Amino acid sequence: MKLSQRMNELIRACFAGIWIESHEHLDALAELSAMCQEEDWRLAVWDIDQGLRQPSGTAIDVEVADPLAAVRAVSAMASADTPSLLVLPNFHRFIGSAEIVQAISRAVNEGKQHRTFVVILSPLVQLPVELEKLFIVVEHPLPDRDQLTQIATGIATEAGEMPVDRELEDVLDAAAGLSRYEAEGAFSLALVRDGRITPDSIWELKTQAVKKSGLLSLHRGGQNFDSLGGLGALKSFTRRALIHRGRSTTQPRPRGVMLLSPPGCGKSEFCKCVGNEVGRPVLTLDVGSLMGSLVGQSEERTRQALSIVDAMAPCVLMIDEVEKAFAGASGGGNDSGVSSRMFGTFLSWLNDHESDVFVVCTANDVAKLPPEFARAERFDGVFFVDLPGRTQKDEIWQLYVQRFGLDSSEPKPADDQWTGAEIKSCCRLAALLDVSLVRAAENVVPVAVTSAESVNHLRQWADGRCLSAETSGVYHALAKPKRRRAVSTKPSVN
Template sequence: MKLTQRMNELIRACFAGIWIESHEHLDAIAELSAMCRDEDWRLAVWDIDQGLRHPNGSAIDVEVADPLAAVRAIGSLAAGDAPVLLVLQNFHRFIGSAEIVQAISRAVGDGKQQRAFIVVLSPVVQLPVELEKLFVVVEHPLPDRQQLCEMAAGIATEPGEMPDGRELDAVLDAAAGLSRYEAENAFSLSLVRSGRLTPDAIWELKTQAVKASGLLTLHRGGQTFDSLGGLESLKAFTRRSLLQRHRDAGQPRARGVMLLSPPGCGKSEFCKCVGNEVGRPVLTLDVGSLMGSLVGQSEERTRQALAIVDAMAPCVLMIDEVEKAFAGVGAGGNDSGVSSRMFGTFLSWLNDHTSDVFVVCTANDVQRLPPEFSRAERFDGVFFVDLPDREQKDQIWRLYLDRYGLDVDTAKPDDDQWTGAEIKSCCRLAALLDVSLIQAAENVVPIAVTSSESVSRLRQWADGRCLSADHAGVYRMATKTSRRRSVSTKPSVN
């Protein structure tokens, strides 16, 4: 719902205290001003720099010396039966004093009779306990595709500057998730560079904007499924579910996949490849970066990150090693339940979000995940990525021998129970140290040896419970007599 629609409803219902969460104050004020003109309502704006004024910048003949006087001015602005809105910009900076809290409380209480509305416009919601029940919070949404298209048309006015068809879709996909100010800058930069709107300049600014938020990172590498050996069933499942886009209303959308495996089997590489394979940006959510020092800040940053993800749809959201990300859930830790609340927020979004976001979560230890995380309808499938077999290893050897400029016919070491990461490490060390693959392998200790118990336990759990990433159908643990057995150095006890 647009900001003006939501505000119109609240004002007609006489909500005298409204908090608008927005980073785009000029646009929010412009929308409120247009709404007040259409409804014949009065609007005044206050900030610490320019004081009390009309939206057009002209001063109001009311003496306002400080934030407390600004709140008290609402009484003198109210006149007649027409509603009056007093917009207080960045007023969260001044609500720390008892006098201002009391003045706001009285103004909101009187506002119902006077039809005078206190509207706080701020990028964050910081309500003291005395005002929590008096204010309703409204989010100023980021521009949707239609609004971005209108902005682009307003900037690209010369012939040939505005693309159409699939080129326009690519531009709008690149601009999704940007604020109005950021989108205007991106469109202008694209025109300066290329003479028309193209996605490249927009992606550049978008990457910087996402990085500046400190909540997400945007991956735009060149990897595709061709650079990833094995995982044929997982590749086919993902490609089929994402490339057959259902854009008609009411049609199902792909939700995502959960990947379980021992470390080094290609889960993270798959996440990086899937974006280029299906033409979507890959966002990485680092749950640790969401943690804040203030009460409620972590939960708020989680909601903010998920809002950015929704706005950037269609996209791929990657959460690597999710069992570590929410390690405090249900563990009785000393974080006052912050991890549990963050996890609950993410679970609710995972189940209820309607945006076209394909979620890929990876985990190495399934026992640390609560059972409700992987239940049906949160993911399209839970896949187990086992250690590569002989055919897959040969593909991986060819990939990394070619990448590091090594002879494909050179003798290879015994790679029993090796993962793709260990093959990559062997090739990289051979190129780095200028030694043979067999010599480089002396520096590689497989995870199947160092953590043989956990790998075996994970395989046993996945047997019959997960889909196979390599072959169609349910994963079944192979009974290979050739598996490497760890040799115990502990002396036997008679």
């Protein structure tokens, strides 16, 4: 629903205190001004820079020098027949004063009788306890695809500048989540650089916009599934879930996958490759960056990060080593329950979000994960990524030997219990030190040796509980043959 439609309903219902959460004050004021002109309502705006004025910029002949006087001015706007709106942009900066809080409380309570409305425009919601029950919060939505198309059409006025069909869809995917001001700048930059609106320049500005939040990072590498050896069943599952769906709104939306494995088996590389494979940006959520020093700040940052993710849809959200990210969620930490509340917020979003976000979580230790995390309908599948088999290892050797410019005919070292990361390390060291692969392997100690107990425990847990990342169906661990006791050939001595 548009902001003007929502505001029209609230004003007719006589909600005298309205808080609009918006980063685009000029656009919000333009919508409110058009609404008031259409309904023949009175509208005034006050800010600390220009004082009291009409939306057109014309000053009102009333002396309003400070925020307290601005709040009191709303009573002078009262009319018996016409609703009157006083809009206060960025007024959250002044609500630390007891006098202003009291004046706003009085103005809102009297507004129901006099049909005067106090409207605060702010990029965040900071209501003191005294005003919580008096205000209703309205969100000014970011532009949808139709509005982004209108913005692009208004900028690309010459022939050939406006993309069409599939290229237009790619441009709108790139611009999703940008504000109107950011979208105008991105489209204009693309015109200056390329002579027409293309996604590349938009992605560059979008990466900066995500980085400014400090909560997420945007990955757009050039690698796809061809650069990742093995994981055949996982690749096929993901590709079918995302690519075959296309843009159909009738099919159910994919939710994501949970990847469990020992370190170095390709979980993080898969997350980076999946976005380019299916044509979606990959957002990485660092839960540590959500932590704040103030009470409630961590929970607020979590909600803010998830709202950015929703706005960036369609996209892929990656949370690496999720068991460490929410280590205190089970109540064993000493963070006063912050991790538990953040984890609860994330679980609720994971279960209820309607945006087209494909979530990929990775974990190395299932014992630290709450059981409710991986239940049905939070993920489409929980996959176990085991150490690669012989066929997968050969693919990985071929991949990295070619990438690091090594001789493919060179003999390979014994790679029993090696992961893909260890094969990559061996190839990189061979190229770095200019030695053979066999010599380079002397510097590699596989994780299956250094952490044999934890790897075996993880395999035993995943047996019959997870899907296999290599072959279709449920994962089953191969039973290790029992070691036979050595039989002595020496004669016994009585």
